[in-house]
Amino acid sequence: MSTRTDVGTRPATAPAAGAPAAFRGALAAEWTKLLSVRSTWWTALAGLLVMAASAGQLAIYAANANTNDDPADDPGIVTVGSVLIDSVELTQYAVLALGLLAITAEFTSGTIRTTLQCTPSRGRVLLAKAVVTGTVTFALGLLLGGVGALVARPVLAEWGSAPAAGTIGDIVAVAAYLALIGVFALGLGAALRSAVLTIVVLFATLMIVPLSLQEPDIDLLNRIADGFPGVAGGHFMAGDTEPYPSLVGLLLLAGWAGAALLLGRAALRRRDA
Numbered sequence: 559m560s561t562r563t564d565v566g567t568r569p570a571t572a573p574a575a576g577a578p579a580a581f582r583g584a585l586a587a588e589w590t591k592l593l594s595v596r597s598t599w600w601t602a603l604a605g606l607l608v609m610a611a612s613a614g615q616l617a618i619y620a621a622n623a624n625t626n627d628d629p630a631d632d633p634g635i636v637t638v639g640s641v642l643i644d645s646v647e648l649t650q651y652a653v654l655a656l657g658l659l660a661i662t663a664e665f666t667s668g669t670i671r672t673t674l675q676c677t678p679s680r681g682r683v684l685l686a687k688a689v690v691t692g693t694v695t696f697a698l699g700l701l702l703g704g705v706g707a708l709v710a711r712p713v714l715a716e717w718g719s720a721p722a723a724g725t726i727g728d729i730v731a732v733a734a735y736l737a738l739i740g741v742f743a744l745g746l747g748a749a750l751r752s753a754v755l756t757i758v759v760l761f762a763t764l765m766i767v768p769l770s771l772q773e774p775d776i777d778l779l780n781r782i783a784d785g786f787p788g789v790a791g792g793h794f795m796a797g798d799t800e801p802y803p804s805l806v807g808l809l810l811l812a813g814w815a816g817a818a819l820l821l822g823r824a825a826l827r828r829r830d831a
Contacts (some may be wrong), residue, residue: 562711564746565675575681575753576643578678578814580679580682581682582592583677583684584677584682584683584685584686585686585689586688586691587673587676587677588660588683588686588687588689588690589644589690591660591830592660592690592691592694593599594636596654597655597656597659597663598659598694600657601652601653601656601659602652602698604652604654604655604680605649605652605653605656605702606696606701606702606705607651608651609645609649609650609703609705609706609709610705610706610709611646611712612647612648612649613641613642613645613706613707613709613710613712614645614709616641616644616645616710616714617636617641617709617718618713619712619715620633620641620714620717620718621713621714621715621718622634623716624717627745630761633717634717634744635680635717635718635722635748636717636718636719636721636754637713637718637719637721637725637728637773638706638707638710638711638714638718638719638720638725638728639645639707639720639724639725639727639728639729640728640796641706641710641718642703642707642710642715642728642732643728643731643732643792643795643796645706645710646732646736646795647707649686649702649736650735650736650739650764651757651761652697653698653699653736653740653741653743653745655757656691656694656738656740656743657691657695657740657743657744657747657758658743658747658753658757658760659689659737659747659753660687660690660744660747661684661687661744661747661748661822662673662747662750662751662752662753663712663753665699665751665752666753680688680823680827681823681827683826684744684745684748684819684822684823684826685792687744687748687820688741688744688745688819691740691744692737692740692741692811693727693737694740695736695739695740696733696734696736697733698731698733698738699729699732699733699734699735699736699737700730701730701731702733702736703728703732703784704729704730704733707720707725707729716718717736730770731762731794731795731797732795734794735791735794735795735811736807738787738791738808738811738812738814738815739764739787739791739811739815740758741815741818741830742787742811742814742815742818743756743760743818744818744819744822745815745817745818745819745820745821745822746759746821746822747822748761748773748819748821748822748823748825748826749818749824749825750820751825752826763786763787763788764787764788765788766787767783767784768786768789769787771786773782779822781801782793784801785810787810787811787814787815789816790806790807790808790810790811791799791807791808791811792807793806793807794807794808794811
């Protein structure tokens with residue numbers, strides 16, 4: 559009787575014991591894939607160049623505005639953190655490319671079939687990709703923030719301020735924003751499967767639609783725009799208290815990223831690779 563009981567209980571306990579190991583294996587595979595392809599390093603390099611150029615340019619604008627003949631242009635002392643946050647508007651697209659290519663490149667090459675054969679659980683595959691993509695883009699965001707600060711501070715000269723705690727906090731906020739945006743791009747890429755279509759939808763969601771809503775300066779439309787991921791992320795990075803606290807902006811951005819992952823998971827489960 560005891561032998562039959564032991565045998566009968568094995569199938570019930572084996573999957574539970576194997577699930578963490580299977581997820582660790584999926585993480586290791588996604589980590590290797592993301593860091594072993596050239597597109598990851600090219601997009602990271604592009605992000606560094608865009609961040610350095612944007613931070614330098616915005617710092618030059620601030621310094622010139624303070625020294626021209628029109629006192630109405632004077633912004634006064636500018637924090638390095640504010641320059642970093644403004645520089646993210648362009649730099650984020652390199653990070654978005656990294657996030658979406660983590661999944662769309664596999665659909666293009668057909669290697670997604672091998673991935674799903676090795677890890678049949680669609681949800682596990684996408685979750686592993688999200689963890690790896692979020693970790694890599696967060697680390698990249700810290701590097702981008704550091705590079706932007708190093709470029710902007712000497713260019714601003716006497717017109718710049720870089721308090722250590724505030725600057726570090728801004729760099730971490732930029733990294734968190736880029737990590738969530740990277741995961742958002744990954745989820746949309748899983749749902750749409752096309753890199754071109756995904757970047758078009760991202761561009762519309764992050765910039766075109768919110769700007770179109772804000773342009774008439776109608777309060778209702780402004781409130782709707784405040785719910786979009788790029789605007790919410792901007793409020794978070796800037797530490798705004800209006801129209802909502804910065805933490806709400808972070809939660810809204812995380813909600814967009816989570817919704818994109820759920821959409822991608824549903825698409826992966828519904829359609830063949």
